[in-house]
Amino acid sequence: MDVHDLTRSLHIKNDAKIVMLVADGLGGLPIEKGGLTELETAVTPNLDALAKQGVSGLSIPVLPGISPGSGPGHLGLFGYDPLKYLIGRGALEATGIGIELTDRDVAIRCNFCTIDADGNITDRRAGRIPTDESAPLAVRLRQVSIPGIEIIVESVKEHRFVVVLRGEGLGGDVLDTDPQRTGVPPLEPIAKESGSEKTVEIAKQFLVQARELLAGESKANCLTMRGFSAKPSLPSYEEVYGLRAAAVAVYPMYKGLARLVGMDIIGEATTLDEQADVLEASWNDYDFFFLHYKYTDSTGEDGNFAAKTARTEDFDAVIPRINKLKPTVTIVTGDHSTPARLANHSWHGVPTLLAADSCRPDACETFGEQQALSGGLGQFEAKHLMTLALAHAGRLGKYGA
Amino acid sequence: MDVHDLTRSLHIKNDAKIVMLVADGLGGLPIEKGGLTELETAVTPNLDALAKQGVSGLSIPVLPGISPGSGPGHLGLFGYDPLKYLIGRGALEATGIGIELTDRDVAIRCNFCTIDADGNITDRRAGRIPTDESAPLAVRLRQVSIPGIEIIVESVKEHRFVVVLRGEGLGGDVLDTDPQRTGVPPLEPIAKESGSEKTVEIAKQFLVQARELLAGESKANCLTMRGFSAKPSLPSYEEVYGLRAAAVAVYPMYKGLARLVGMDIIGEATTLDEQADVLEASWNDYDFFFLHYKYTDSTGEDGNFAAKTARTEDFDAVIPRINKLKPTVTIVTGDHSTPARLANHSWHGVPTLLAADSCRPDACETFGEQQALSGGLGQFEAKHLMTLALAHAGRLGKYGA
Numbered sequence: 150m151d152v153h154d155l156t157r158s159l160h161i162k163n164d165a166k167i168v169m170l171v172a173d174g175l176g177g178l179p180i181e182k183g184g185l186t187e188l189e190t191a192v193t194p195n196l197d198a199l200a201k202q203g204v205s206g207l208s209i210p211v212l213p214g215i216s217p218g219s220g221p222g223h224l225g226l227f228g229y230d231p232l233k234y235l236i237g238r239g240a241l242e243a244t245g246i247g248i249e250l251t252d253r254d255v256a257i258r259c260n261f262c263t264i265d266a267d268g269n270i271t272d273r274r275a276g277r278i279p280t281d282e283s284a285p286l287a288v289r290l291r292q293v294s295i296p297g298i299e300i301i302v303e304s305v306k307e308h309r310f311v312v313v314l315r316g317e318g319l320g321g322d323v324l325d326t327d328p329q330r331t332g333v334p335p336l337e338p339i340a341k342e343s344g345s346e347k348t349v350e351i352a353k354q355f356l357v358q359a360r361e362l363l364a365g366e367s368k369a370n371c372l373t374m375r376g377f378s379a380k381p382s383l384p385s386y387e388e389v390y391g392l393r394a395a396a397v398a399v400y401p402m403y404k405g406l407a408r409l410v411g412m413d414i415i416g417e418a419t420t421l422d423e424q425a426d427v428l429e430a431s432w433n434d435y436d437f438f439f440l441h442y443k444y445t446d447s448t449g450e451d452g453n454f455a456a457k458t459a460r461t462e463d464f465d466a467v468i469p470r471i472n473k474l475k476p477t478v479t480i481v482t483g484d485h486s487t488p489a490r491l492a493n494h495s496w497h498g499v500p501t502l503l504a505a506d507s508c509r510p511d512a513c514e515t516f517g518e519q520q521a522l523s524g525g526l527g528q529f530e531a532k533h534l535m536t537l538a539l540a541h542a543g544r545l546g547k548y549g550a
Numbered sequence: 551m552d553v554h555d556l557t558r559s560l561h562i563k564n565d566a567k568i569v570m571l572v573a574d575g576l577g578g579l580p581i582e583k584g585g586l587t588e589l590e591t592a593v594t595p596n597l598d599a600l601a602k603q604g605v606s607g608l609s610i611p612v613l614p615g616i617s618p619g620s621g622p623g624h625l626g627l628f629g630y631d632p633l634k635y636l637i638g639r640g641a642l643e644a645t646g647i648g649i650e651l652t653d654r655d656v657a658i659r660c661n662f663c664t665i666d667a668d669g670n671i672t673d674r675r676a677g678r679i680p681t682d683e684s685a686p687l688a689v690r691l692r693q694v695s696i697p698g699i700e701i702i703v704e705s706v707k708e709h710r711f712v713v714v715l716r717g718e719g720l721g722g723d724v725l726d727t728d729p730q731r732t733g734v735p736p737l738e739p740i741a742k743e744s745g746s747e748k749t750v751e752i753a754k755q756f757l758v759q760a761r762e763l764l765a766g767e768s769k770a771n772c773l774t775m776r777g778f779s780a781k782p783s784l785p786s787y788e789e790v791y792g793l794r795a796a797a798v799a800v801y802p803m804y805k806g807l808a809r810l811v812g813m814d815i816i817g818e819a820t821t822l823d824e825q826a827d828v829l830e831a832s833w834n835d836y837d838f839f840f841l842h843y844k845y846t847d848s849t850g851e852d853g854n855f856a857a858k859t860a861r862t863e864d865f866d867a868v869i870p871r872i873n874k875l876k877p878t879v880t881i882v883t884g885d886h887s888t889p890a891r892l893a894n895h896s897w898h899g900v901p902t903l904l905a906a907d908s909c910r911p912d913a914c915e916t917f918g919e920q921q922a923l924s925g926g927l928g929q930f931e932a933k934h935l936m937t938l939a940l941a942h943a944g945r946l947g948k949y950g951a
Contacts, residue, residue, distance in 0.1 A: 178910055182603075186910070211949055212553060213930060214937030215560075218950035231950070232551045241951050494948055496941045497910055518910055528928040 152228065152536060153389040155548060160391035165477035165542035167392070167437045168428070171226060172464050173219070173403075174446030174487025176207075176499040176518060180454050187445075187454055187489060188500055189517035191461035195468035196481060199504045200516035203479070206526020207498030207518070208534065210485045216496045222484030223406045227439075228390070228535030229383060236409070237321060237378020243311050244405030246303055250380040255319045255348050258376040260327065261286065261308040261369035268334045273327065274308040275369035283308060286369055293358040298351055308369070312355065320345030321379030323352065328373075335373050348377065385411025386437065390539060395431055397424045398441035407439055421463065425470040432474055436544075440471075449487030450494075457489050478505045478541045480534065481516070498528055505541035553629070553937060554790045556949060561792035566878035566943035568793070568838045569829070570935075572627060573865050574620070574804075575847030575888025577608075577900040577919060581855050588846075588855055588890060589901055590918040592862035596869035600880060600905045601917035607927020608899025608919070609935065611886045617897045620646075623885030624807045628840075629791070629936030630784060637810070638722060638779020644712050645806030647704055651781040656720045656749050659777040661728065662687065662709045662770035669735045674728065675709045676770035684709060687770055694759040699752055709770070713756065721746030722780030724753065729774075736774050749778065786812025787838065791940060796832055798825045799842035808840055822864065826871040833875055837945075841872075850888030851895075858890050879906045879942045881935065882917070899929055906942035 177187035210217045211231050220241050221231035236244075239256035250256060261275040261283055275283070287304035290312075294300075301313040322341035328334075338352040352374060363370045386394040388411070395415045396407030404414045413435070416427030424440055431438075442464050448457035471479060482501040485494050500521045502513075511525035522528075526537075539545045578587035611618045612632050621642050622632035637645075640657035651657060662676040662684055676684070688705035691713075695701075702714040723742035729735075739753040753775060764771045787795040789812070796816045797808030805815045814836070817828030825841055832839075843865050849858035872880065883902040886895050901922045903914075912926035923929075927938075940946045 178908070183911055207928075212556070212937060213934040214939075214941035214946060215556060216941065216946065216948045218948050221950040232556075235551075236950065238951060245951075491908065495908075496938070496946075519912065522912060522926060522928075523924055528930075 151230070152532070153384060156389050156536060156539065156545065159546045159548060160539060161544050161546050162391055163543055165436070165544060166432070166474070167478040167480070167538045167542050168440065168471055168474070168476040169226065169438070169480045169482070169538070170440050170442070170471065171223070172442045172445040172461070172481065172483050174449045174485060174494065175483025176486025176488070176495070176497050177449065177457065178488035178490045178497065180490055186518050187449070187457040188461055189519065191458045191465065193462060193465035193516060195465050195472075196502070196516040197514070199468065199479060199481065200502045200513045200520070203502050203504030203508045204511050204526050205500065205502045205513040205516065205521040205524030207521050207528045208482055208501040208531045209498055209528060210531050212530075214496045216494045217485050218494065219402055219484060220406065223403070225531030226482060226484055226534060227410050228532055229410065230532050234381065234383055236381045238376030239311070239321075239378040240381055242305065242376065243313055244409065245402035246305055246311060247401035247405065248301060248303065248311065248313055249408060250313070251315065252380055253315050253317060253319065254380055255314045255321045256378055257312045257314070257352070257374045259310050259312050260373045260375070261310070262335070262371050262373055263369060264334070264371040270328065270331045270333060270335060270371070273331060273373070277307045278368050280304065280306050282368060283310070286363065286366065289362050290359050292362060293355055295351055295354050300355070312374070314348065314351050314355070316351070319348045319351070319379070321348070321377050323348050323377035325375040326356070326373045327375050335371065338374060338377075381409060383410050387411055390437070390535065391544070392437040393435045394437040394439065395435040396439045396441070397427045398439070399424070400441070400443055403441040412439060421467045425467055428471070429474065445483065446487045449489050450492055452489050452492035454489040477543070478503065478538050480538060482534065499531070501526060501534070503537060503541065507541050552631070553933070554785060557790050557937060557940065557946065560947045560949060561940065562945050562947055563792055564944055566837070566945060567833070567875070568879045568881070568939050568943050569841065569872055569875070569877040570627065570839065570881045570883070570939070571841050571843070571872065572624070573843045573846040573862070573882070573884050575850045575886060575895065576884025577887025577889070577896070577898050578850065578858065579889035579891045579898065581891055587919050588850070588858040589862055590920065592859045592866065594863065594866035594917060596866050596873075597882060597903070597917040598915070600869065600882065601903045601914045601921070604880070604903050604905030604909045605912050605927050606901065606903045606914040606917065606922040606925030608922050608929045609883055609902040609932045610899055610929060611932050613931070615897045617895045618886050619895065620803055620885060621807065624804070626932030627883060627885055627935060628811050629933055630811065631933050635782065635784055637782045639777025640712070640722075640779040641782055643706065643777065644714055645810065646803035647706055647712060648802035648806065649702060649704065649712065649714055650806075650809065651714070652716065653781055654716050654718060654720065656715045656722045656778055656780055658713045658715070658753070658775045660711050660713050661774045661776070662711070663736070663772050663774055664770060665735070665772040671729065671732045671734060671736060671772070674732060674774070678708045679769050681705065681707050683769060684711065687764065687767065690763050691760050693763060694756055696752055696755050701756070713775070715749065715752050715756070717752070720749045720752070720780070722749070722778050724749050724778035726776040727757070727774045728776050736772065739775060739778075746778075782810060784811050788812055791838075791936065792945070793838040794836045795838040795840065796836040797840045797842070798828045799840070800825070801842070801844055804842040813840060822868045826868055829872070830875065846884065847888045850890050851893055853890050853893035855890040878944070879904065879939050881939060883935065900932070902927060902935070904935075904938060904942065908942050
């Protein structure tokens with residue numbers, strides 16, 4: 150019995166609203182030994198007030214020591230075991246650039262590459278061709294035509310682009326064609342199971358036509374395919390939690406992840422204030438709101454402690470607008486830590502708070518890593534957060550008599 | 551997907567060194583209510599400095615409430631789920647006396663016993679015959695000869711000895727022959743599955759010859775066999791973590807446990823200082839070092855609080871020599887608690903510290919049970935320690951995109 154078997158049978162409908170505010174990469178590290186983290190350094194009176202009012206803790210995104218990407222990081226927060234639910238690389242890349250996958254799709258991460266007269270690869274990344282030169286080549290590949298199959302080709306960045314094959318009976322279990330070295334030709338796609346043999350046939354036709362369309366291009370005359378994947382099959386928020394859920398995100402990746410669990414993507418906000426506008430405007434239409442804030446992660450990845458601290462303060466500034474809506478449960482967390490000191494995603498626990506009338510008091514007076522260590526949420530796996538949210542919202546019945 | 555599936559696919563090779571110092575039975579209890587534990591009583595300036603620098607916590611060897619033996623205790627520390635990986639009793643006993651098991655072996659714990667003229671057992675432990683009398687009997691049993699089978703017989707202590715049958719096609723699933731009571735004859739060995747039928751035939755031949763060799767001995771004229779087991783199959787450190795690993799231990803049991811996970815056993819040290827010599831001499835040849843210290847456990851089992859405290863101080867004194875090697879990650883822990891007050895292994899959390907540059911500060915100023923309770927490692931299952939060590943060593947890539 151997994152946790153969704155429980156929530157499926159125990160969830161209750163009521164008027165309670167849950168808001169989950171995700172500051173991407175929120176957790177940090179001091180720059181110098183014994184110093185403060187970005188969050189501890191930032192002046193965050195509104196987050197501190199929420200921490201004082203609610204319970205704090207440190208969320209472990211996957212398992213101790215494991216640094217997650219955005220996919221597993223968000224699945225955990227959404228209550229989906231990130232070791233059970235896997236999102237294929239192709240599906241994540243397609244999702245990240247805003248392609249809405251259907252059940253009939255196989256998504257593929259493609260690289261432009263160069264081959265010599267003998268067909269052997271000379272550069273697996275086509276010299277990291279600039280995006281303004283590679284994007285028109287991706288557009289040209291839309292001329293590929295295969296009966297019964299809809300083909301989507303979108304540039305990502307430099308040598309990277311995405312192909313989505315849409316049709317009936319396409320499985321996603323196909324081996325990469327990138328041989329991982331130069332001096333040899335690209336590999337043929339090979340099905341890992343019989344349900345993906347049609348995909349292999351279509352991919353081969355795509356490759357033949359694509360190479361004809363690229364022949365003569367000096368900078369990128371060939372391509373490789375990696376990370377074949379069907380749309381991941383995730384049960385929806387409606388089904389497992391009984392929640393009408395909406396996502397208010399700026400970047401396609403996070404909209405895409407939310408869509409995979411059945412959230413509606415609402416608004417076209419590009420700033421935190423606009424995100425708050427969207428929340429206000431849709432307040433009566435949903436039970437659960439996921440609001441994603443990117444800049445605590447991007448500044449962390451840049452290794453910029455001061456900027457991450459400043460972006461954390463910007464995030465704090467939107468809290469009064471959320472409070473004004475009087476959510477039953479307010480959660481503030483991150484999908485992982487991105488300490489500026491490491492300039493990378495890390496495995497460190499993510500400061501997390503949950504504020505609701507039914508919280509038992511803990512000793513936390515401010516919102517920060519060290520305080521959270523002794524908070525009422527303890528150190529916990531992220532996948533348990535949604536069940537706690539439902540409980541504090543009065544949306545879960547009793548298990549057993 | 552288990553944690554080794556993750557580490558297998560995510561591990562990275564670099565120059566970082568990890569040192570795991572295991573003070574056996576480290577955790578303790580106050581002798582009197584409200585007092586201090588052995589570790590808290592001991593003067594340990596070097597461990598305190600490491601705790602201040604790193605993060606502390608309490609390791610749960612198996613699950614809350616479970617007191618482990620050395621086998622499961624160490625498997626947990628090595629990152630192998632002690633509920634998934636089982637070491638048979640015979641294999642553990644053989645390992646404990648220094649027998650290096652091969653894939654062709656079945657190890658058996660044997661007891662000398664006495665039987666009457668009717669063949670019924672009169673004493674299941676042969677009156678706990680002294681070792682100096684039982685050891686020559688064990689040597690005599692080396693005369694047993696079975697074609698195609700190599701036979702190893704080694705005395706353990708008092709009535710206990712080990713038999714290893716080495717040959718082709720020997721399974722380890724055989725029922726004990728000890729009937730667990732007197733007044734009845736020993737049971738016949740019975741195979742639990744068909745792959746162990748050859749083992750049963752060999753064991754029967756061994757028993758017939760052994761009883762002939764013992765006939766007429768007044769103190770021990772018979773034997774029983776228990777804990778039949780093949781060599782446990784554990785994936786190696788190299789395979790699951792990408793680590794070249796070495797063990798610096800004094801006692802055969804711990805060398806044997808380390809060998810089971812593919813560590814090299816290095817040096818012939820008999821003291822902590824000699825163990826440090828070995829570490830220094832092999833520093834460039836390995837990525838991971840396991841150093842085992844026995845006397846915190848043996849003094850605890852003796853119920854000697856003062857001696858355990860003193861042996862803890864001896865252990866502290868070697869820390870500066872470890873620090874001088876500048877490991878990337880230093881771990882200090884135990885395989886379980888052995889409170890002198892209980893004179894036995896216990897289930898209590900084991901004080902554990904991990905020191906590395908990438909540690910987030912916690913409030914711990916000294917190394918001890920009560921401080922560890924509010925440390926950055928929290929209370930955690932021992933099996934997660936290796937993943938944390940790899941992360942802090944920069945030896946784990948990101949999970950998912």
